[in-house]
Amino acid sequence: MTEPTIYGTVITTEDSPSVSGFAFVIHSENSGVKRGQFVSVKTVEGTAIATISNIFKTNKYFESAGSVREYSKTTEMYTAFPIKEWEYTVAETKLLGVYTKDGMLNRPSFPPSPGIEVTEVDLQMLNRFLGLDQERGIDLGEIQQHSLRAKFNLTKMIQKHMAILAISGAGKSYATAVFIEELLSRDPKQGRVALFVVDNHGEYVSFADDPDFKERINIIDGEDVRLAVKNTGERMFAALLPEMSPVQIRELGKVLHHLKNEKHTFELKDVVDAVKDSEDIKKASKDALVGWLSELEDLKIFAQDDYPGYENLLEQGKMVILNLRNVLDLRRKQLIVRQFSTKFFNLRREGKVPPYLEIIEEAHNFCPEGTRSSEALSRHIIELLAREGRKFYANLCLISQRPVQLSTTALSQCNTQIILKITNPYDLDHIKKSSEAISQSTLDIVNSLKVGEGLVIGEAVNYPVFIKVRKRKSKESHGTKLEDYAIMYEKKENKLATGKEFL
Numbered sequence: 001m002t003e004p005t006i007y008g009t010v011i012t013t014e015d016s017p018s019v020s021g022f023a024f025v026i027h028s029e030n031s032g033v034k035r036g037q038f039v040s041v042k043t044v045e046g047t048a049i050a051t052i053s054n055i056f057k058t059n060k061y062f063e064s065a066g067s068v069r070e071y072s073k074t075t076e077m078y079t080a081f082p083i084k085e086w087e088y089t090v091a092e093t094k095l096l097g098v099y100t101k102d103g104m105l106n107r108p109s110f111p112p113s114p115g116i117e118v119t120e121v122d123l124q125m126l127n128r129f130l131g132l133d134q135e136r137g138i139d140l141g142e143i144q145q146h147s148l149r150a151k152f153n154l155t156k157m158i159q160k161h162m163a164i165l166a167i168s169g170a171g172k173s174y175a176t177a178v179f180i181e182e183l184l185s186r187d188p189k190q191g192r193v194a195l196f197v198v199d200n201h202g203e204y205v206s207f208a209d210d211p212d213f214k215e216r217i218n219i220i221d222g223e224d225v226r227l228a229v230k231n232t233g234e235r236m237f238a239a240l241l242p243e244m245s246p247v248q249i250r251e252l253g254k255v256l257h258h259l260k261n262e263k264h265t266f267e268l269k270d271v272v273d274a275v276k277d278s279e280d281i282k283k284a285s286k287d288a289l290v291g292w293l294s295e296l297e298d299l300k301i302f303a304q305d306d307y308p309g310y311e312n313l314l315e316q317g318k319m320v321i322l323n324l325r326n327v328l329d330l331r332r333k334q335l336i337v338r339q340f341s342t343k344f345f346n347l348r349r350e351g352k353v354p355p356y357l358e359i360i361e362e363a364h365n366f367c368p369e370g371t372r373s374s375e376a377l378s379r380h381i382i383e384l385l386a387r388e389g390r391k392f393y394a395n396l397c398l399i400s401q402r403p404v405q406l407s408t409t410a411l412s413q414c415n416t417q418i419i420l421k422i423t424n425p426y427d428l429d430h431i432k433k434s435s436e437a438i439s440q441s442t443l444d445i446v447n448s449l450k451v452g453e454g455l456v457i458g459e460a461v462n463y464p465v466f467i468k469v470r471k472r473k474s475k476e477s478h479g480t481k482l483e484d485y486a487i488m489y490e491k492k493e494n495k496l497a498t499g500k501e502f503l
């Protein structure tokens with residue numbers, strides 16, 4: 001075994017070393033010691049693991065403001081004194097745990113001694129400390145500053161749901177694609193779930209062009225989705241039409257009931273006609289109902305029968321992509337997501353579909369905080385999944401660039417969070433509140449993460465950890481650049497008229 005690299009020596013400060021942390025002077029600036037890194041020291045109890053929370057420089061020549069000002073008047077200070085030699089780099093750490101001789105992990109109850117060496121942490125120990133799963137885990141990349149694969153246990157990662165949060169462009173969809181690759185590539189012996197992705201922008205459809213994945217992908221175009229009117233109760237209409245009074249809801253209920261008894265199947269137009277013909281409903285009430293119901297026809301979603309059929313869609317090791325790219329109306333999108341989520345969850349509860357993970361891109365659109373329920377038609381089912389899903393192995397992954405706008409009920413149930421770069425102070429604050437383990441120094445790092453770098457917190461790890469998301473193996477979908485599209489449009493290639501077919 002090679003000797004671990006020595007990074008520095010524990011020093012005394014006003015209040016350290018203590019059981020909560022210590023500072024050490026870094027031996028060489030080139031040793032690559034970074035904030036957020038894990039290090040190790042020996043204590044009387046065993047081998048302790050600590051994380052670097054801050055790094056600063058000090059130089060005793062610059063301690064007194066008065067003398068610095070005096071000396072600055074001449075340039076002599078820099079030649080007369082060995083100033084450079086008195087510059088030190090000091091790292092502050094937080095002690096996280098200590099492995100005793102018999103391999104038990106304890107809270108440190110005794111500090112390390114000043115003067116002892118701080119070394120790199122043993123990777124096997126770090127692996128155990130973080131609770132990673134190198135054998136069967138989901139490989140998202142590398143633990144930052146350590147050559148250790150960031151492989152997370154599937155159960156811990158998704159069974160209590162997860163969320164991927166970051167500003168736009170930080171790499172959420174890319175990280176999700178890596179996550180999907182891992183899930184689709186699992187061997188049946190490793191345990192496989194079915195995947196259902198709500199793809200707002202058609203970003204994941206490129207999986208179907210990739211020879212390694214295409215057999216396992218089923219794309220459903222949101223434009224084609226239909227809801228059978230015969231399966232739509234008055235409550236659903238009430239959710240869509242908040243203006244309806246309780247009396248009108250009851251009246252509509254009667255009409256629907258009557259139609260169901262009379263006809264095998266029917267359309268929205270038949271409901272409108274039945275309302276018009278009803279002798280029980282007062283004229284004013286009737287006119288309003290007819291008006292509202294006719295408006296719903298514009299959503300172009302109600303029909304005689306459901307499309308698609310839901311029973312055989314979900315398969316283990318395969319992915320259903322609901323492509324909402326061409327659906328512009330937000331309420332229509334929500335209705336579609338509500339339909340899929342409800343159908344799948346009900347089928348799962350009946351044991352008719354395999355365990356699955358529902359991934360929702362732009363989740364704040366489907367499960368918003370604080371908006372009226374008529375404008376959040378899919379919120380109820382997503383919150384229900386968040387609260388009850390895990391008992392039935394129906395798991396959620398919410399992706400959002402606006403955590404503050406995401407339902408607190410749903411987000412608080414996402415026990416694993418992958419946080420890429422976030423800059424908005426409200427969003428940062430929101431995340432801090434949702435996890436006790438996050439310290440201010442960790443949060444400061446989140447603010448300055450690069451694309452593809454992220455913080456993993458919650459169930460999946462025993463301690464918050466920074467990762468670098470690995471490169472994708474699958475084909476990435478690249479939209480056409482504006483310039484190229486403009487050139488093609490100018491050539492009057494008619495079939496590209498809207499760009500819809502093209503992207």
Ligand SMILES: Nc1ncnc2c1ncn2[C@@H]1O[C@H](COP(=O)(O)OP(=O)(O)O)[C@@H](O)[C@H]1O
Binds near residue numbers: 170172173175
């Ligand atoms: N881990 C990564 N490695 C390489 N490129 C990445 C990585 N993560 C993101 N990118 C690139 O950064 C850009 C933005 O990523 P994307 O996932 O679309 O961001 P978001 O979904 O958060 O808006 C894309 O062009 C993507 O290819």
Ligand SMILES: [Mg+2]
Binds near residue numbers: 172174
């Ligand atoms: Mg995205």
